[in-house]
Amino acid sequence: MNMRRWFSMLVLVLSLGTAGAGVAAATPLRVMTFNVRVPVDTGMNAWVNRRDLMVQVIKAEHPDVLGTQELTEEQGEYLAAHLPGYAWFGQGREGGTKGEHMGVFYRTDRLKVLRSGDFWLSDTPQVPGSRTWGQPYPRMVTWARFRLRDGGGTFDYFNTHFPYLPQDVRPRMLSADEILQRIGKLPPGARVILAGDFNCAPDTPVHAKLTANLHDAWMQAGSHSGPAKTFHNFTGNPDQRIDWILTRGFKALAVRTVTTHDGARYPSDHFPVVADLVRP
16 A cells, blocks of 8 residues: 555544544545646756656555646646556647646546536636636636545546736636636535646635635645645745645645655656545
C-alpha cells in the first residue's frame, strides 16, 4: 500500500476515535488538482523533459480523481498511457480536441462515472469555445457525477481554470456565479467538489464568494504539509495560492502541496494540491 495512503487511513481511524466498535471506516477519497502547463516551453521545462516526472508524482500520490488544467490532448494521452488503472475525459476549451483541456482522470477500480460534460464560463455556457466578459480565451468547466464503488454514495465534481489577468476580477466573479448556479441546481444534500486553478489568492472576493457556499480544504484540514502557495513558475519558490480544492458534504482530513522535483527540474510551474476527504 502507498505510504501516503496508509498514513491517511491511520489519520482517519484516529479521528474517528471511539465512534463505535465494529464499524468499518470508509477509505478517504483522495482528490488532486494539477495545472500541468501547456507544452510550449523549451529546454529543461519542455514537456518531453518533465512528463515522466509528472507521471512519477501522480503515481506516488495515487489520487482517486485528478483534475488537470492546461492539458492538451498530447499530454492527456501520454499520461493515460503511463497511468494504468486510470481513465480520463474532457474536451478542449475550443471544443472537441482543440486547445487546453480541463481533463479529469479517475481510478476505474474506485469510481464509476454516472454522467459527465462540459460548460463554458460565458453568457452562452452551452456553446463550445464561447467567451464573453472581455476574456481573451475561452474558459470552461469539465464535470462529472461519480459513484464510489465501495458503496460510499455519489458526489459531483467540477474542474476549472479561471481567467488569469490581474484585471480579470469581474470575469472571475461571473465565472464563480455560473458555477454556483450549477451547484445550486443539484439535489439537496449532494456532495460537491470544485477544484482547479482560480488565478487569484484566498484574500479576494472570488474566494469569499465561493467559500460562502463551499469549504476550502486547505483551511478546513487539521493536517497540512508543503507550502500553502502553489504557483512557482518552475522556480520552486511559490508566490500565490491559486490552486484550490473546495468542497461541500466532505471533511478534509489532510491537505498538502507536492513539491517533488529532480534537481532544478519540476513537473510543472504549479505545485499540485492533494486532499484526503471523508464524509463528516
